[in-house]
Amino acid sequence: MAKELFIDLNRCQGHARCWALAPETFGIDDEGYAYVLPGREESYDEENVRKAIKNCPERSILIRDV
Numbered sequence: 098m099a100k101e102l103f104i105d106l107n108r109c110q111g112h113a114r115c116w117a118l119a120p121e122t123f124g125i126d127d128e129g130y131a132y133v134l135p136g137r138e139e140s141y142d143e144e145n146v147r148k149a150i151k152n153c154p155e156r157s158i159l160i161r162d163v
């Protein structure tokens with residue numbers, strides 16, 4: 098089963114640490130919430146992304162089976 102990185106927008110509060118730590122994977126939308134950049138859904142195993150997951154205060158960066 099494949100895995101995919103995603104942002105739980107019910108939890109994201111716009112701290113932007115994800116974007117600061119892994120700008121190649123995360124963007125911030127016009128309202129200040131995070132999103133996974135197109136084509137980067139499978140980057141969950143990369144070092145910067147792991148740091149972002151650990152550093153999100155709301156624990157809103159998640160990995161799901163797809």
Ligand code: F3S
Binds near residue numbers: 109115155
């Ligand atoms: Fe949201 Fe966490 Fe990033 S709160 S903006 S996913 S650091």
